[in-house]
Amino acid sequence: MAITIHDVAGRAQVSVSTVSRAFTMPELVRPATRELVLRAADELGYRPNRAARGLITGKTGNLGIVVPDLQNPFFPSVVSGAQAQARQADYAVFLADSAEDPRLESELIHAMTKQVDGVIVCSSRMDAKDLRTASESTTLVLLNRKNPGVPAVLMNSADGMRQAVEHLAALGHRRCAFLSGPRNSWSNKERRRGLRAASRLCGVEVVELGPFAPVFEAGLQAADIALATNVTAVVAFNDLMALGVLNRLNDRKIAVPDEMSVVGFDDIAMAGMCTPQLTTVEMPTRQGGRAAVDLLLDELAGGEGDRGAAQQRVVGTQLIVRASTAPPRS
Amino acid sequence: MAITIHDVAGRAQVSVSTVSRAFTMPELVRPATRELVLRAADELGYRPNRAARGLITGKTGNLGIVVPDLQNPFFPSVVSGAQAQARQADYAVFLADSAEDPRLESELIHAMTKQVDGVIVCSSRMDAKDLRTASESTTLVLLNRKNPGVPAVLMNSADGMRQAVEHLAALGHRRCAFLSGPRNSWSNKERRRGLRAASRLCGVEVVELGPFAPVFEAGLQAADIALATNVTAVVAFNDLMALGVLNRLNDRKIAVPDEMSVVGFDDIAMAGMCTPQLTTVEMPTRQGGRAAVDLLLDELAGGEGDRGAAQQRVVGTQLIVRASTAPPRS
DNA sequence: ACAATTTTTGCAAAGGTTTGCAAAATCTTC
DNA sequence: GAAGATTTTGCAAACCTTTGCAAAAATTGT
Numbered sequence: 025m026a027i028t029i030h031d032v033a034g035r036a037q038v039s040v041s042t043v044s045r046a047f048t049m050p051e052l053v054r055p056a057t058r059e060l061v062l063r064a065a066d067e068l069g070y071r072p073n074r075a076a077r078g079l080i081t082g083k084t085g086n087l088g089i090v091v092p093d094l095q096n097p098f099f100p101s102v103v104s105g106a107q108a109q110a111r112q113a114d115y116a117v118f119l120a121d122s123a124e125d126p127r128l129e130s131e132l133i134h135a136m137t138k139q140v141d142g143v144i145v146c147s148s149r150m151d152a153k154d155l156r157t158a159s160e161s162t163t164l165v166l167l168n169r170k171n172p173g174v175p176a177v178l179m180n181s182a183d184g185m186r187q188a189v190e191h192l193a194a195l196g197h198r199r200c201a202f203l204s205g206p207r208n209s210w211s212n213k214e215r216r217r218g219l220r221a222a223s224r225l226c227g228v229e230v231v232e233l234g235p236f237a238p239v240f241e242a243g244l245q246a247a248d249i250a251l252a253t254n255v256t257a258v259v260a261f262n263d264l265m266a267l268g269v270l271n272r273l274n275d276r277k278i279a280v281p282d283e284m285s286v287v288g289f290d291d292i293a294m295a296g297m298c299t300p301q302l303t304t305v306e307m308p309t310r311q312g313g314r315a316a317v318d319l320l321l322d323e324l325a326g327g328e329g330d331r332g333a334a335q336q337r338v339v340g341t342q343l344i345v346r347a348s349t350a351p352p353r354s
Numbered sequence: 355m356a357i358t359i360h361d362v363a364g365r366a367q368v369s370v371s372t373v374s375r376a377f378t379m380p381e382l383v384r385p386a387t388r389e390l391v392l393r394a395a396d397e398l399g400y401r402p403n404r405a406a407r408g409l410i411t412g413k414t415g416n417l418g419i420v421v422p423d424l425q426n427p428f429f430p431s432v433v434s435g436a437q438a439q440a441r442q443a444d445y446a447v448f449l450a451d452s453a454e455d456p457r458l459e460s461e462l463i464h465a466m467t468k469q470v471d472g473v474i475v476c477s478s479r480m481d482a483k484d485l486r487t488a489s490e491s492t493t494l495v496l497l498n499r500k501n502p503g504v505p506a507v508l509m510n511s512a513d514g515m516r517q518a519v520e521h522l523a524a525l526g527h528r529r530c531a532f533l534s535g536p537r538n539s540w541s542n543k544e545r546r547r548g549l550r551a552a553s554r555l556c557g558v559e560v561v562e563l564g565p566f567a568p569v570f571e572a573g574l575q576a577a578d579i580a581l582a583t584n585v586t587a588v589v590a591f592n593d594l595m596a597l598g599v600l601n602r603l604n605d606r607k608i609a610v611p612d613e614m615s616v617v618g619f620d621d622i623a624m625a626g627m628c629t630p631q632l633t634t635v636e637m638p639t640r641q642g643g644r645a646a647v648d649l650l651l652d653e654l655a656g657g658e659g660d661r662g663a664a665q666q667r668v669v670g671t672q673l674i675v676r677a678s679t680a681p682p683r684s
Numbered sequence: 685a686c687a688a689t690t691t692t693t694g695c696a697a698a699g700g701t702t703t704g705c706a707a708a709a710t711c712t713t714c
Numbered sequence: 715g716a717a718g719a720t721t722t723t724g725c726a727a728a729c730c731t732t733t734g735c736a737a738a739a740a741t742t743g744t
Contacts, residue, residue, distance in 0.1 A: 026468070026730095028729090028730060028731085029730065029731065030730085038693080038694085039693065039694045039695075040694090040730090040731080040732095041693070041694060041695080041696095041732080041733080042692085042693060042694075044731065044732055044733085045692095045693090045732090045733090048731095048732075049733095052691090052692075052693095053692070053693080054691080054692060054693090054740090057692080057693085071464070071465075071467070071468050072468075072730085072731075073409075073468050073729090073730050073731070074468060074469055074731095075405035075406075075408050075409055075414065075468075075469065075729095075730080075731090076405075076409055076699090076729075076730035076731040076732090077730080077731050077732070078405050078699095078731090079403075079405055079406055079409065079698090079699045079700065079701090079729095079730080079731070079732090080698065080699050080730090080731055080732045080733080081699090081731085081732065081733095082699085084405065086448075086469075094430045094431075094433060094434040094437075095430060095431060095434060095623070097427060097430075099430075100424045100425060100427075100429075100430040101424075101425060103424060103449070104424040104425060104451055107424075107449060107450065107451050108451070108453075111450075116448055116450070116465070116466065116469065117448065117449060117450075118416075118446055118447065118448055118449075119433070119437060119447060119448075119449040120437065120441075120446070120447075121434055121437050121438070123438075134401070135401075135446070136446065137401070138356070138401055138402075138403050138404060138405070139404055139405065139416075139446065240623070240626075240627050267627045268627070270629075271627060271629065274629050293425070293570070294624050294627065296570075297570050297597045297598070297601060297624070297628070298627070298628055298629075299600075299601065299604050299628075299629060356700095358699090358700055358701085359700065359701065360700080368723080368724085369723065369724045369725075370700090370701080370702095370724090371702080371703080371723070371724060371725080371726095372722085372723060372724075374701065374702060374703085375702090375703090375722095375723090378701095378702075382721090382722075382723095383722070383723080384710095384721080384722060384723090387722080387723085402700085402701075403699090403700050403701065404701095405700080405701090406699075406700035406701040406702090406729090407700080407701050407702070408701090408729090409699095409700080409701070409702090409728090409729045409730060409731090410700090410701055410702045410703080410728065410729045410730095411701085411702065411703095411729090412729085
């Protein structure tokens with residue numbers, strides 16, 4: 025059925041080794057024969073069997089990516105960037121969704137490990153030890169999660185927060201709420217840290233609410249709580265929550281941004297589609313996905329040589345000022 | 355490095371064949387030895403190498419899924435459903451994004467074909483011939499696309515449209531606009547067909563605009579055009595466009611739904627988060643993804659036996675009435 | 685034209701698994 | 715307890731590649 029290297033060899037009247045070399049080490053075969061082989065392969069529509077190749081080379085040409093929730097628009101974007109970059113390097117990608125379950129996450133990584141050269145784990149909630157273990161059985165790259173000894177690409181959320189706070193301070197806000205995200209999420213810790221630091225510097229008081237689930241519904245709920253705290257602005261852990269806040273404030277006839285400023289985080293597509301359009305911190309998701317595969321590929325090429333600390337790549341974030349922030353009503 | 359079936363055999367003091375059988379045909383090995391093998395495997399943390407297995411069985415235990423645009427929230431949802439279902443059957447999934455390019459789509463399918471047992475192609479824009487060809491070199495299942503000889507799961511968009519039109523007619527609308535999507539998309543044809551049929555029955559006149567790209571920005575643009583046509587309601591090809599319309603109407607101070615009703619299609623998460631909340635037709639995306647892998651697995655199990663026409667599964671749609679539709683201003 | 689190089693090619697083993705076949709072990713029956 | 719039937723096991727070939735090694739062919743220098 026499927027056509028193999030032998031068929032090509034037969035048609036081109038050469039040995040299979042020659043065919044193999046024509047593909048993988050072209051400089052070792054005489055140009056004329058290479059031409060011959062390539063034509064034969066083309067006529068037959070031959071594609072090398074990567075599994076068989078992997079068996080002997082130990083490299084599969086695949087990589088895996090596991091995300092906690094594909095339904096959160098943040099991740100498809102990361103995946104999309106990763107997939108595009110992987111393709112450029114002629115890698116195929118396995119995708120798995122862990123449904124925010126750390127145990128499933130761990131299981132998925134393990135299940136993949138034989139079929140891939142390495143895996144990218146996004147916003148992992150696994151504990152440090154498991155992560156460490158996993159990184160010993162396969163090449164791992166973390167995205168938006170830091171773990172000693174494991175390379176990672178990180179988005180500079182703290183700096184994004186700084187920008188957001190400076191923006192609010194410049195507008196004249198002196199007291200604002202932070203709607204905290206999942207407690208054990210690295211992103212949440214970072215955002216919180218950035219917020220704390222910046223607010224001290226800018227002299228704005230922050231009241232922290234939560235933790236909340238990083239979803240729309242939590243925003244609805246959080247809006248009322250924030251309203252009760254007498255702040256003039258609210259910064260949400262992510263855009264989904266911010267959208268919830270916007271929605272609830274609208275229901276309660278609180279004008280945004282006149283009576284309350286709202287800032288989100290992530291810049292999901294939706295942030296530019298709602299009314300008022302949401303001021304938010306853009307996370308370079310596709311770029312992050314690309315960076316993660318770059319890092320992974322580096323790691324694979326660099327060999328096992330543990331040259332000191334694990335690599336780390338940090339990509340910048342950018343405040344996008346839209347219509348949901350304004351000076352507080354005097 | 356990696357631990358193989360031989361290691362397990364060694365530890366359990368049996369031959370590799372026995373180990374192999376303990377996993378794949380348990381009833382052929384004596385319970386006691388099976389137990390022995392399983393324990394040894396467990397202690398060693400053995401995982402069979404699927405590539406090697408695939409080499410000999412001809413089955414990879416993987417399947418592929420290609421989508422035109424991961425950034426469109428419709429597809430992550432489908433993928434998520436498919437991935438979950440695949441996992442249940444112990445299949446891993448390859449994901450590829452064709453960036454709405456039919457040629458890339460075709461290329462991706464080909465590239466995958468050696469690594470998977472079958473592939474699910476979502477909302478394909480490939481032409482019928484290429485699709486047919488592709489389906490000869492691997493088991494194919496289409497989602498939201500119909501092609502002779504290729505099994506497919508279809509979402510009943512036409513019926514969704516019927517529900518939408520009946521809803522508008524019941525509210526008293528007599529003239530409405532349809533913002534058409536990509537011309538060569540099966541979904542668009544179906545929606546259009548359903549709209550036509552229902553509008554004739556309900557006695558509502560429809561003016562068709564477009565085609566437009568199925569994105570937010572196109573909705574902005576389309577809103578003005580619709581406004582110029584003196585209709586009381588607009589039905590968009592999908593939610594992204596509908597959101598654009600909502601946005602633009604808001605800018606132009608046209609009250610929705612009082613001065614204009616808007617209905618979308620897909621029921622993406624965003625539809626419930628905007629103001630006013632969008633009346634739309636729910637597409638059973640996750641269910642569709644699941645159905646697609648079921649169908650694919652059936653197809654694989656059913657063998658090559660072409661028992662007549664290609665299978666087809668159609669899943670229903672449901673109008674979700676929210677706040678963007680109301681009786682027209684008299 | 686020949687020897688000495690160098691380049692190009694082929695042979696065969698290897699990689700981890702499954703499976704047909706035959707041998708060994710166990711069970712039945714008398 | 716032995717013959718026969720049946721279950722359980724092991725051997726070795728096969729799947730499709732890549733690659734070390736050695737043989738063959740081409741090239742070079744004289």
